[in-house]
Amino acid sequence: MGINAPVLLTFVTIICFASTSYTFQGTASFYKPPYVPSACNGYRDDGIFIAGASDALWNNGAACGKDYLVHCTGATNQAPQPCKSKAVRVRIVDYCPKGCSGTINLSEDAFSMIANLSAGVIKVDYAEYYKKWEN
Incomplete structure (x- = not known):
């Protein structure tokens, strides 16, 4: 029993759009410990994979947690190839006020998982992570 190609193509297209519809583009910077x-x-102590939210995410504190x-x-900037081939999951625990150099201000530990620290500020895609994705 074969798979109908047009049906498969439609299904794949829907999955692709669904997976990107909640992804946003911005920038990420980092801050050094201590994180409290x-x-x-x-x-x-919220651990090491944490972040501060700029005004774009903060929403009067609704981003917390x-x-x-x-x-x-x-x-x-001119940093050659700053990205590593990973994504990192972080929890918003802080506010990065006006003048913040990124949309999301990652802990140094989190930033180093996805990019070279020497880059300072990088372009990122980010999306809210839902526990239902774990199943």
Whole structure:
């Protein structure tokens, strides 16, 4: 029993659009430890895969506790090939006020998973991470 090619093509197209419809483009910078205190949780240790949200994500604190999947897509400066071939999942625990050099300000540990630290600021795709994706 063969697969109908037009049906398969339609299905693949729908999956591709569904997977990219909640992806946003922006920039990421990083900050060095210590990672406390934070705007969301005070002096609680939230681990090392965390981030601060700029005004684009912050939404008056509604971003606190949300997880994002962040993937490096390129350089914002002359850094040659800053990206590594990984994505990193981070939790928003802090606010990055006006003047923040990225849409999302990753912990140094998180940034180093997806890019070379020498890049400083990188282009990224990011999407809110939902636990249902784990199943």
